[in-house]
Amino acid sequence: LTASRAGVIAAVDAERQRIERDLHDGLQQRLVALGMLLGRARRSRDPGTARELLVQAHGDIQRAIDDLREVAWRVYPSALDHSSLDEVLALVAQRSAIPVQVSYTVPVRPPRPIETVLYFVACEAITNAAKHARATVISIKISPRAKGVEMLVHDDGVGGADPHGSGLQGLARRVSALDGRLEVHSPPGGPTTIRAALPCA
Template structure:
């Protein structure tokens, strides 16, 4: 059944390719004088995208999602015309063979001669063998045309392997530099938290204890309160450095802790069938934690929804708040998250129009 479906798909793909090749042989010469116009380039790109989908190729992999002006799409459409015509010839031979087989079977089953030939055992064996050979050649021709078209599309539209490798090296260098910058930024933030918060509170605690020792025992209650607050701040700073609950409780429980500590109501939907790798859990946690903190401090949000779901081999984290919007992906906290996600070869997007809502999506690969 699956083989039959694949055969029908192949037949349909080559048939459609023949039609588009014939249309292209007429339209491409008309488009050549206007190839520099943006409207023509956009139309040619849309046709190339349709051809890529017909061949089951990813348009993004062929760079058809980019605004390129090198004219390569038009050259590709012109170069594939002969292959489309070749596919049409193979289809014509297939149609001729099938129609002949149907006519012969119809005539001989009714006891009538076909093209002056009466059925006999040697003749039936000869025609059957010849038909199987021709069918095999036709099917091989269809697969060959499809493979040639796919190879032509990749050769003419996809980036050069050397250039792709160079671009990948550049991306890795940039992501490495971004991770180092994010680490330095996080260290500076921790230092500010310790200096401006915890250190000042410990200084006040020390002064209270000193005054209590000099005959002010009523200050011990205040010292105890300051000690409790210092411990709470120390725990908060430690959780920002690394949430230890991830190791023992997992991402779902750690996100529930973020919701409990948040200053705005947070609804968490956690729908993962298996526990993701540690690096993915950590990145997902910090994405949610930073997004919820921003919603409470800057977005004036009344509620936040958090979704963590599986999508193919990706863990998709989506955080949405109903605040005032206007968040920028280049801001300090969000840019650090973007670099953290990029270090895992993930995708990070921020949608925050003025007036809201703000939606932050992180796609983290697990495969």
């Protein structure tokens, strides 16, 4: 119990650090650049130039909103309040730069903590595949198992994912906190398969 509690605290701290990096490296820098852009527009004596700068600023505001929404989703997937996990993952798949195929065959909706953990596992796997694996397709299969639910995330990338990296370790702690198991199989050359098994009624 002590080890599990320490793991949860470490996972929360790692997630806080990631949020801080996202805000600092993404949203904060975008807002600083936006302020400079608006300052140039205000100082411009050419109405045409000022209009172009304002159009650019308007686009930057929309991107800043998208960045903020992305960070918020990583903190708390509020869409699960009114949508099922498969519906939320379908939205994630639409926003992915890599095609994502989602198969969901769980007949009864799992408890919210289970859905939340599976959501984070899927999002981390998609992010890793897009950033590091050079994958061309990702498949997510969520199915019932004896006394629980299982998620398999598979990509056709180059493999080599480090199960001891901070992202996957954070997921392992999240899964372990619910008495589940996370397994990562990612040999050099690929493919990568992540399996999360969680107990539930």
